[in-house]
Amino acid sequence: MTDMAIQRSKPWSAQVLGTLFKRTGARIGMLWIFLLVIVSTFSPFIANSHPIYMVVDGQASSPLLRHLDPIDWVWLAGFFMAVVVVFLKLAIWKRLLLWLSAIAVSALVAYSIASPPVLVIYEQYREMEAAGNIEFVLRAPIPYSAKDYLRDYGDTGIESPLASSQRLHVLGTEENGADVAARMIHASRIALGIGFIATGIALVIGTIIGGLMGYFSGIIDIIGMRLVEIFEAIPTLFLLLSFVAFFGRSIYMMMIIIGITSWSGYARYVRAEFLKLRQQDFVQSAIACGLPLRSILFRHMLPNGLAPLLVAASFGVASAILAEATLSFLGLGLIDDPSWGQMLNQAVQSSTFNWWLAVFPGGAIFMTVFAYNLLGESLRDAVDPHTRKGH
Amino acid sequence: MTVLLQIDQLVTELGEGDSWMRAVDGISITLEAGQTFCLVGESGSGKSVTALSVMGLLPYGRYRHPQGRVRLFDQQSNSEDLLLADDSTLRKVRGGRIGMIFQEPMTSLNPVLTVGEQLEEVLQLHQPALTAAERKKRVINALKEVQIPQAESRINEYPHRLSGGQRQRVMIAMALICEPDLLIADEPTTALDVTVQAEILKLMRELQLKHGMGMLFITHDFGVVAQIADTVGVMRKGKLVESGPAAEVLTHPQHEYTQSLIAALPERLQKPNRPIIQHDVLLEVRDLSVYFPVRRGLMRRVVDNFKAVDQVSLQVNSGEVVALVGESGCGKTTLGRALLRLQEVTAGSIFLQGQDITHLAAKPLRRLRRQMQVVFQDPGSSLNPRLPIFTSLLEPMRVHGVGHDDDERKQRAAALLDRVEMPTDSLWRYPHEFSGGQRQRLAIARALVLEPKFILCDEITSALDVSVQAGILRLLRRLVDEENLGMLFITHNMGVVEYLADRMAVMHSGKLVESGVTQSVLKTPQNDYTRDLLAAVPRLDDSLQLRWGR
Numbered sequence: 001m002t003d004m005a006i007q008r009s010k011p012w013s014a015q016v017l018g019t020l021f022k023r024t025g026a027r028i029g030m031l032w033i034f035l036l037v038i039v040s041t042f043s044p045f046i047a048n049s050h051p052i053y054m055v056v057d058g059q060a061s062s063p064l065l066r067h068l069d070p071i072d073w074v075w076l077a078g079f080f081m082a083v084v085v086v087f088l089k090l091a092i093w094k095r096l097l098l099w100l101s102a103i104a105v106s107a108l109v110a111y112s113i114a115s116p117p118v119l120v121i122y123e124q125y126r127e128m129e130a131a132g133n134i135e136f137v138l139r140a141p142i143p144y145s146a147k148d149y150l151r152d153y154g155d156t157g158i159e160s161p162l163a164s165s166q167r168l169h170v171l172g173t174e175e176n177g178a179d180v181a182a183r184m185i186h187a188s189r190i191a192l193g194i195g196f197i198a199t200g201i202a203l204v205i206g207t208i209i210g211g212l213m214g215y216f217s218g219i220i221d222i223i224g225m226r227l228v229e230i231f232e233a234i235p236t237l238f239l240l241l242s243f244v245a246f247f248g249r250s251i252y253m254m255m256i257i258i259g260i261t262s263w264s265g266y267a268r269y270v271r272a273e274f275l276k277l278r279q280q281d282f283v284q285s286a287i288a289c290g291l292p293l294r295s296i297l298f299r300h301m302l303p304n305g306l307a308p309l310l311v312a313a314s315f316g317v318a319s320a321i322l323a324e325a326t327l328s329f330l331g332l333g334l335i336d337d338p339s340w341g342q343m344l345n346q347a348v349q350s351s352t353f354n355w356w357l358a359v360f361p362g363g364a365i366f367m368t369v370f371a372y373n374l375l376g377e378s379l380r381d382a383v384d385p386h387t388r389k390g391h
Numbered sequence: 392m393t394v395l396l397q398i399d400q401l402v403t404e405l406g407e408g409d410s411w412m413r414a415v416d417g418i419s420i421t422l423e424a425g426q427t428f429c430l431v432g433e434s435g436s437g438k439s440v441t442a443l444s445v446m447g448l449l450p451y452g453r454y455r456h457p458q459g460r461v462r463l464f465d466q467q468s469n470s471e472d473l474l475l476a477d478d479s480t481l482r483k484v485r486g487g488r489i490g491m492i493f494q495e496p497m498t499s500l501n502p503v504l505t506v507g508e509q510l511e512e513v514l515q516l517h518q519p520a521l522t523a524a525e526r527k528k529r530v531i532n533a534l535k536e537v538q539i540p541q542a543e544s545r546i547n548e549y550p551h552r553l554s555g556g557q558r559q560r561v562m563i564a565m566a567l568i569c570e571p572d573l574l575i576a577d578e579p580t581t582a583l584d585v586t587v588q589a590e591i592l593k594l595m596r597e598l599q600l601k602h603g604m605g606m607l608f609i610t611h612d613f614g615v616v617a618q619i620a621d622t623v624g625v626m627r628k629g630k631l632v633e634s635g636p637a638a639e640v641l642t643h644p645q646h647e648y649t650q651s652l653i654a655a656l657p658e659r660l661q662k663p664n665r666p667i668i669q670h671d672v673l674l675e676v677r678d679l680s681v682y683f684p685v686r687r688g689l690m691r692r693v694v695d696n697f698k699a700v701d702q703v704s705l706q707v708n709s710g711e712v713v714a715l716v717g718e719s720g721c722g723k724t725t726l727g728r729a730l731l732r733l734q735e736v737t738a739g740s741i742f743l744q745g746q747d748i749t750h751l752a753a754k755p756l757r758r759l760r761r762q763m764q765v766v767f768q769d770p771g772s773s774l775n776p777r778l779p780i781f782t783s784l785l786e787p788m789r790v791h792g793v794g795h796d797d798d799e800r801k802q803r804a805a806a807l808l809d810r811v812e813m814p815t816d817s818l819w820r821y822p823h824e825f826s827g828g829q830r831q832r833l834a835i836a837r838a839l840v841l842e843p844k845f846i847l848c849d850e851i852t853s854a855l856d857v858s859v860q861a862g863i864l865r866l867l868r869r870l871v872d873e874e875n876l877g878m879l880f881i882t883h884n885m886g887v888v889e890y891l892a893d894r895m896a897v898m899h900s901g902k903l904v905e906s907g908v909t910q911s912v913l914k915t916p917q918n919d920y921t922r923d924l925l926a927a928v929p930r931l932d933d934s935l936q937l938r939w940g941r
Contacts, residue, residue, distance in 0.1 A: 009820045012777050281767035282775045285834070288731055289787040289841065290760030299786070303777040 012303075013092070019382040026378030032371035040189040041079040044072050047142035047182035049122040055136040056128065064140070067120065070110035075189070077106035123152035142170075144179035146186035146338050153177070161356050172356040174346050183338035184361060190339050191368055194255050194324045195317035201259025203313055206266025211297055213267065214274025221271070228264040236261045236323060244332045251334060254327065258320050269312055273305030280304075307383035314376030318369040325365050340365050394464055395605040396422040396445070396573055401459035401474075403437075403444045403629075407452065414440040416629035417459070420607075422622075424572065427599065427606040429616045429637065432626035433652075433856035434827075438609045441626075442575050445473060445607070446491060447481045463488065463573070487517040490566030494578040496558040500550040506561050507546030510534070510568055517569045533564040537594060556587035560594070567598060574599075575607045580615065584718035585883065589927035592618055611856065613656060614929030617641055617938070625649045638939040641931065655861035656931060657886035663865075665872055665893075670708035672745075673877035674730065674763075674845050678702045679739035681722070681729050699725040701901035702739070709844065710875040712868070714882060714892035714909065718924070722901040723881045727847050730879070731765055732756060744844070761791050764838035768850040770827035773834040780808075780833055781818040784840050791841055804840065811836045811866060828859035835866070845877045852887060864891055885928045889913060897921045 010018070020026045039046065050063040081102040085095045122145055128134050150156045153167065156177035161170060171180040213224035240257055247253065277283055278301070286300045327333050328341030340361040347357035403415035415437045422428045430438040443449050445461050462470040463484065473484065485491070493499045501509055510530045514521060521529070527546075534542035537560040550558055559579060566574055576595070580588040596619060599606055608619055616623055616637065623641065624634035625648065633646040644650045653659065680703075682696035699722045707713045717723045728734035730741060732748065740749040743762060751759065767773050774783055784804040785797065794800040805815045811832040822830055831851055838846055848867070852860040868891055871878050880891060888895050888909060896906035897918065905918040916922045 009779065009824060011779070012821065281769055281772045284728075284733055285765060285767065285773065285837065286775075287733060288760060288763075288765045289790070289837075290757040291787065291790055292757070295786065295790070299778070300775050304775070 016379075016382045020378055023378040023381065025374040026382075029371040029374035029378070032367055033375070036188055036192055036368065036371075037079070039185055040192050041075050043185045043189060044068060045140060047144060047146065047179070047185045048140040049125065049143060049145040049148040051125055051137045051139050051143075053136075053138040054125070054134055056134055058135070063125070067116045068114065069116055070107070070114045073110040073114055074103065074107045077110070078103045081106075122148040126152055142179060142182050142185070144169075144182045146178060146183045147336060148178055148182070150177040150179075158350060158354060160354070171360050172354075174343065174357060175350060178338075180343070180356060180360060183343060184340065184364060187338040187340050187343070187361070188364070190251060190324065190334075190337070191321050191365070194251065194258070195321045195368075195372070197255040198258035198262070198320040198323075199313050199316045201256060202263040202316060203266055203309070205260065206263035207270050207302070207309065209263070210267035210270030211274055211302065214271040215278060215297060215301070217275065217278075224267070224271070228267050231261060231264045234261050237326065240323070240327055241330075241332060244327070249332065249334055251324075251337075254324060255320075258323055262316060262320070265316070266309060266312060269308050270305060273308065274301055277301045277304055308380075311376050311380040311383070314372050314379060318372035318376075321365065321368055321372075393424050393466070393468070394421055395424045396420070396607070397460075397462045397464070397470075398441070398445070399460040399462070401441065401444060401461060402457050403440050403449070403459075404455050404457060405440070405449070405453060411455070414629055415444060418624070418626070418629070418631040420624060420631070420634070422573070422605045422607060424605050425599065425603045426621045427608055427619055428622045428624065429620035430607065430609045430624050430626055431611065431613065431616055431652075433611060433858065435628075436626040437629040438626050439577055440629075442491070442577050442607060442609055445575065446485055446489060447473060447476070448485075448491075465572070483517070486513050486566075486571070487569050488571050489573045489575060490569070490571040492559070492562050492566050492574070492576040492579045494581055496555045496562060496582060499562055500558055502550055505547050505549055506534075506553070510546070510561070510565050513565055513568055529568060533568045534561070536567070536598065537561070537564045539564075555583055556591065559583060559587075559591055563591075563595065563598070567602070567604075570602060571604060573605045573607065575609075577609045578611070579608075581610070581612070585885075585929075586718065586923060586927040588615075588929070592929070595619070612929065613641070613653060613857075613931050614934065617931045617934030618929050625652070638935070641935060642939075652857060653931070655858040657857075657860065657864060657884065657890040658930065658932070660861055660864065660890045662890065663868060663872070670711055672706060673709045673743070674705075674707040674879070675742040676703060676705040676730065677740050677742075678704055679726065679729060679741065680737045681725050681734060682737040696737075698722075698901045700729060703898070703901075703903045705879075705896060705903065705906070707845065707877045707879050709877045710871060711893045712871055712878045712880055712891050714880045714888040714895040715898060716882060716885070716888055716895055716924070717898035718883060720900075721898045723898050724849055726898070727765075727849050727879065727881050731760075731763055731847060733765075758791075761841045762843055763845040763847070764841060764843040765847045765849065766831070766834045766838050766851045768853060770830040770834070770854055774822040774830060774837070776822050779819055779821055783833075783837055784818070787837070788840050793841060804836075807836045807839055808833075810839070810870075812862075826859075828855050828863065831855065831863055832866070835863075835870075839870070843876070845879070847879050847881070849881045850883070853882065853884065860887070867891060885913070885925065886930070897924065 044064065045052065048064055050067050052064045053060070053062050081099055085099045088095055088098070090098070129137065144150070150167070150173070156173065158175045159169060159173045161172040162168070163172065169179050169181070171184065174180055174183065209224055209227070213221045236258060239261060240254060243253060243257055283296065283300055286296050324333065324339065325341030325344070328339040329345045331345055333339050333342045343357055343361040347354050398418060398420040400417045400419055401415055402413065402417055404411040405414050406412050418441060420428060430441060432438045440449070444456070456474050459474065461473040463473055464470045471480070473481070476484070500506070507530055510533060511526050514526045514529060530546055531542045534545060539545055539557060539560055553561065580591050583591065592615065595606070610616060620637040622634065623637045624631050625640065625646065626632070627648050633640060633644065633649045640649065641653070644653055679700055680698065681700040682698055684693040685695040685697055686692065687694045703726060705713070715723045715726065725734060729736050732751070736749055740747055742748070743759065748756065748759060774780070781804065784807070785800050788794055788800045788803065794803055801818070804818060808815055808817055813829060813832050813836070817825070817833065822833070825833065834851070852863050855863065864887060867878070870876060882888060892909045894907065895909045895912050897904050897912070897920070899920045905912060905916065905921045912921065913925065916925055
C-alpha cells in the first residue's frame with residue numbers, strides 16, 4: 001500500500017487559493033487586509049503614550065504592558081493562535097473551531113486576570129521626562145494614545161498635520177487635541193471586528209436557514225422564505241438608530257444587529273444552491289448509500305454550494321464596515337472610543353473644514369471597503385470556472 | 392456530379408497565446424451535390440470543429456488555420472475559399488448557401504420569439520427583396536415541408552409549445568428556408584427519441600431528394616450512418632483515418648480503428664457464456680404507482696394527477712439483468728427512483744428479498760440501503776467534485792460498518808478499483824481528473840463498496856462513446872455473473888439491451904406495455920408500441936441489408 005500515496009491531487013480549495021493569489025486585485029486586497037490585521041493586533045504597541053520600556057531611579061518597568069486591556073490580550077492571543085492554527089494539519093472546520101475556542105478561553109482568562117489601572121494619567125511620563133527622572137525610555141513609534149488629549153501641553157485643540165513645533169503629529173490632531181494617527185490605528189480594530197463578527201453571525205444564520213429551506217423545500221421552504229422577506233423589509237440603519245436611542249451605544253450590539261438583519265441574502269444564496277444540488281446525482285447517490293443527514297448536508301452539499309456564499313460574504317464585510325461608519329458619522333457611534341466614521345464627523349463639526357480629518361479616515365474606509373470588494377471580485381472569478389483562465 | 396464543397400488539408404488549431412491544440416489535423420473531404428457525407432467519430436475527434444471551421448463559427452480569436460482550404464462551389468463551378476472570406480461574405484454564405492442544424496433542439500431556438508418571427512428573420516436578411524406577404528407564405532411553406540401540422544397557426548407559437556421533435560423540424564425548416572446548396576447537420580438526432588429520430592432522418596432524406604442539396608452529416612451512431620450516408624469519413628484525434636463509400640466502409644472497414652469502432656457496437660459484442668444458476672427473487676414490485684399532483688388556483692387544490700408510473704409490476708432476480716426500456720418521459724427513471732425509495736410512492740408495494748420496504752421508516756431504511764445501490768446517467772455529476780475518490784468510497788463503508796478500520800477499508804477500496812479496472816492511485820484524485828467513462832467506472836465502484844444485492848443503472852452508458860460503453864457493458868455483465876447481483880438497467884438503446892439483458896420490460900407513458908425474455912421480445916414483439924419502437928431503432932445490420940443488400 002505504500003505506492004498509493006504517490007499521486008495526491010490538489011483539493012479544490014487549494015486550486016481556488018492558487019488562482020486567487022495569481023490575481024493582482026486579490027493580492028492588493030489581501031495585502032491591505034493583512035496590514036489592517038497587523039495594525040489592529042499591535043495597535044497598543046504602535047501608538048501609545050505609555051512607554052514600552054523605561055528605567056526610573058534604577059527600576060525598570062513596562063507601563064505599556066501594565067496598561068494593556070483584556071481586549072488587547074485577546075487580540076494578541078487571537079493573532080498568535082491564528083498563526084499556529086494555519087500551520088496545523090487539520091480539516092478547515094476543525095481549525096476554525098479550534099481558533100474560536102482558543103479565543104473564547106483567552107477572553108475568559110484575560111478578563112479574569114488582566115486588571116489595568118483604572119485611572120490613567122498619560123501626562124505623567126512626559127512630566128517625569130521633563131523633570132529628568134527617567135534614565136532610559138523606549139517609546140512606541142507614535143508616542144500618543146488614542147485618548148491622550150495632551151492637556152499637559154496647555155491649550156491644545158485641533159491642529160493640522162505637522163503644525164506644532166514641539167510635538168510631531170503626522171496626521172494632525174482632532175478637536176480634543178488627540179493625535180489623529182493614533183486614533184486611526186486604534187479605530188482599525190472596530191472596522192475589522194465589526195466586519196468579521198457581523199458577517200460571521202449573518203453567515204451562520206443564513207447558511208443554516210437557507211440550507212434547511214433548500215434541502216427540505218416544501219412547507220419549510222415557504223415558511224423560511226416568508227422569514228427572509230420579513231427580515232429583508234427591516235431597514236438596518238433605522239433599527240440601529242432606534243436601538244442606540246433606547247439601549248445606549250455599544251459596539252457589540254451594533255455587530256449583532258447588523259449580523260441578524262443581513263443574513264437573508266446568504267440564506268437566499270444557500271437555498272438556491274441547495275435546491276440545485278439536491279437533484280444532483282452525487283447527492284442522490286449519497287442518500288441511496290444511506291449516509292446520515294449531517295453528512296449529506298455538510299459534506300456533500302455545503303462545500304459545493306459555498307462558492308457564491310464566500311463571494312457574497314466578502315461584499316458583506318464591506319457593507320458592515322460602511323454601516324458602522326455611517327452610524328458614527330451621524331454621531332450615534334461610540335462615545336469616547338475612536339472610529340473612522342466618527343472622525344469623519346469631526347471633520348465637518350467645527351466652523352472650518354478640517355481636511356486631514358476627512359482625507360485620512362475617509363481614505364482608510366475607502367481602502368478597506370475597496371480591498372474587500374477586490375477580494376470578493378477575484379474570489380468570484382476564481383471559483384467560477386467560466387471566467388477562469390485556460391477554460 | 393458537381394462538386395459542392397471541397398476541404399483540402401484543413402488544419403484547425405484552438406487555443407490562445409502560446410498554447411495551441413490541434414483539433415483538426417489535415418483532413419480532406421469532397422462533397423458532391425445531392426450526396427450525404429457522414430463524419431463519424433467519438434467525442435473529441437474533431438468532427439464538430441470541422442463543421443464549425445467550414446461555417447467560420449469558431450470562437451473569435453481562439454482559433455487559427457495554419458493550412459488548408461475550404462472551397463464552396465456554385466452552379467457555375469466558381470469557388471470561394473471560406474477560410475479567407477471576410478465577415479460580410481461569410482454572413483451571406485451562412486444561412487444563405489449553407490444551412491446548419493445543431494444538436495440540442497431545446498436550446499437552439501430563441502425562447503422569446505415566435506417560430507414564425509425566427510424563420511422570417513432569416514429570410515429578411517438573405518432575401519431582402521421579398522415582401523412581407525411573400526415571406527409569410529415562404530415561412531408557412533417551409534413549415535409544411537417539414538411536416539408541422541397546422542403550419543398557418545403554428546407560426547405564432549413560441550418554441551416552448553413545441554415538442555423536441557417539432558423544434559428540430561423547425562430548425563430544419565430554418566436551415567432550408569433559403570434553399571441552401573449545403574446543409575451541415577451536427578448530431579441533429581442525438582437528443583431525440585428513436586421514433587422521433589427515425590421520422591427526422593426520413594424527412595431529411597426526402598428533403599434532400601427534393602432540393603438536391605449536399606449534406607455534411609455529423610454523428611457518432613453507426614446505425615444512423617448506415618441509414619443516411621453515401622460517403623463516410625471516420626475521424627480520430629483530428630485525422631480522417633478512413634473514408635469511402637458508405638457500403639464499403641461499413642461492411643469492409645480497412646482501418647483498424649474503424650474495425651474496432653464497429654466491433655464495439657453493443658449488438659456486435661461477443662456475448663459471454665453465462666453460468667446457469669438458480670435465480671431467487673430479489674426485488675419485486677407490485678402495482679407500483681407514482682403520481683405527481685397537478686395543482687391549480689389560489690388554494691393550490693389538486694385538480695389532477697400526472698401519472699408518471701401507473702400500476703407497474705416487475706420482478707428482478709439475483710444474477711440477472713432486467714432492462715427497462717422506453718422513450719424519454721415514459722416514467723422509467725421515476726420508477727427506478729421509486730424502487731430505491733428516493734421518490735415517494737403513491738400506491739403499490741416494493742419487496743426486497745421478501746421484505747416490504749414500501750413504507751419503511753427512515754432509520755431502518757438507511758440500514759437497508761446497503762442492499763440496493765444506484766449508478767446514474769451523467770458522469771459529470773455522479774461523484775462529489777469536492778471530495779477525493781478515497782473519501783467517496785470510504786464514507787459509505789464507515790457509515791455501514793464495513794471493515795474494521797480505515798486501513799482495511801482502504802484495502803477494500805483499492806481492490807474494488809482494481810475490479811472496475813481503474814489504477815489504485817485514483818483514490819487520491821478528484822473526479823474532474825477523470826474522463827466520462829472512468830467516472831462511470833468509479834461510480835460503479837462506489838455502488839459496489841457496500842456489497843449490494845441489487846443495483847439500479849440509470850442510462851449509465853448513454854453519455855459515453857461506443858468503445859468506452861463496450862468496456863463498461865462487459866464489466867457490468869461480469870459483475871452480475873460473478874457476484875450474483877440483481878440489476879435493473881434503464882436504457883433506450885436496444886443494442887445494449889440485446890447484449891446485456893436477460894429479460895426486458897418496455898414502458899410507455901407510465902405503463903408497462905410488455906415484458907419477457909430479451910430475445911423473444913426483440914424477435915417477436917407482441918405489443919404495437921414495442922413493435923414501433925424496435926422498428927425505429929437504426930441498426931447497422933438492418934440498414935445494410937435494406938440499402939445495399941449486404
